[in-house]
Amino acid sequence: MEPTKEVMDTTAVDLGALLDAGDGAVVTLVAGGTRLVAHRAVLADRSPVFGGMFRHDTLEANTGEVAVPDVEGPVLRQLVAYLYTLQAPQLPSLAPQLLAAADKYGVSALKARCEQLVAAQLSVETAAATAVLAIRHSCTSLRQVAVNFIKANIAQVMTTRGWADAVRTQPEDVVTLGQLLADPPAQTSAPASADGSGPQGDRGRTPATAAPPTAARTTLPPDDSAVSRLRSLPEKEKNSRLIQAAKEDAVDELQTLLAAGADVGARDEGKDRWTTLHWAATRGHVKAARCLVEGGADVDARCSSWQETPLHRAAINGHEAVAQLLLEAGAEVDARNKTQSTPLLLAAYHGREAVVRLLLAATPYHNARDQWGETPLHNAAQKGHEGVVSALLEAGADRSSRNNQGKTPLDLARQKDHQQLADLLR
Secondary structure (H helix, E strand, C coil): CCCCCCCCCCCCCCHHHHHCCCHHHEEEEEECCEEEEEEHHHHHHHCHHHHHHHHCCCHHHHHCEEECCCCCHHHHHHHHHHHHHCCCCCCHHHHHHHHHHHHHCCCHHHHHHHHHHHHHCCCCCCHHHHHHHHHHCCCHHHHHHHHHHHHHCHHHHCCCHHHHHHHHHCHHHHHHHHHHHHCCCCCCCCCCCCCCCCCCCCCCCCCCCCCCCCCCCCCCCCCHHHHHHHHCCCHHHHHHHHHHHHHHCCHHHHHHHHHCCCCCCCECCCCCCCEHHHHHHHHCCHHHHHHHHHCCCCCCCCCCCCCCCHHHHHHHHCCHHHHHHHHHCCCCCCCCCCCCCCHHHHHHHCCCHHHHHHHHCCCCCCCCCCCCCCCHHHHHHHHCCHHHHHHHHHCCCCCCCCCCCCCCHHHHHHHCCCHHHHHHHC
């Protein structure tokens, strides 16, 4: 994982506009007994999850109050402070909880910074918790650093309270960790700390050595004995493991579980009821997605809340290779979600230029509209995505189209003070 710089020239929120936005400009975040008032525009600009809440007709958008479950008050304060300042957290002890919150709300730069802080605190006592955290939140480099450390200090780690707590509270993740510990040692680059170095110090820490990021282990056919062991598991447990394997891009585990009878269309228990393929597409796991497609996964399966397909999820997150795989597997390129948004509309809104160009080559509906009458060009213009606007115009997008409020893409670019885009759209 490359060291993450705090980019201070990230798309700025117009603070003057916040002052003039009226009572509807703020929202109350609630975490346990903590209540924080924050500007909608700041939250939406920094977090795609908050942005989705306020952009669409959701309970949070209508009531002005957002419950933030599974996040403690001090962690919420750190999260909101980062969304306003883009400054690294000042309390390293909160890094594990803040990493989980950043992952949940799609704040990727903060998540990467927290990975660095967690790696810097790696020790015999914290190793199990660090590995489980990395597994649960798809922190590939942090996971490998923790696994390598545990392999080098296995006797000491397994006698700690931290290991016992992980086994007791997160047994499924410990099963995954056990499988990783059984693999041959892997080499990776450790998450860099603030000075660009990897985790260092005493307490028995073992630095990881660098290896090419493209190195991959050859996938072998499922082991018959492993298949036999898993076949006897309850169906619910097999499906739960399958979902976790999809999240982690654990292709060997996926193949073994599918051979043991796990349901390739299994859904998680969250409100969205994502399938395994939704998870692989969301996280950009090409190998897992290919394994699931070859195993018979429905490429057009819909999640419960937003009615999104795996292609929607790949488009939102900018995973071009997964999107290409889904299209080749016959995914519906112009599928509509709950708000009538196509993958192209969502990719344009989130500035995923590579995916936009891929989808433009696969669909003639460059001016498709969502329920607000906005086209991909409207979406890209209001968010200031110049590369996406150029791609859409090259493909023949109608720059004069008007949304339900009568505004053209040029109107939205001017409204958001995207001057270069305004010049492009004239």
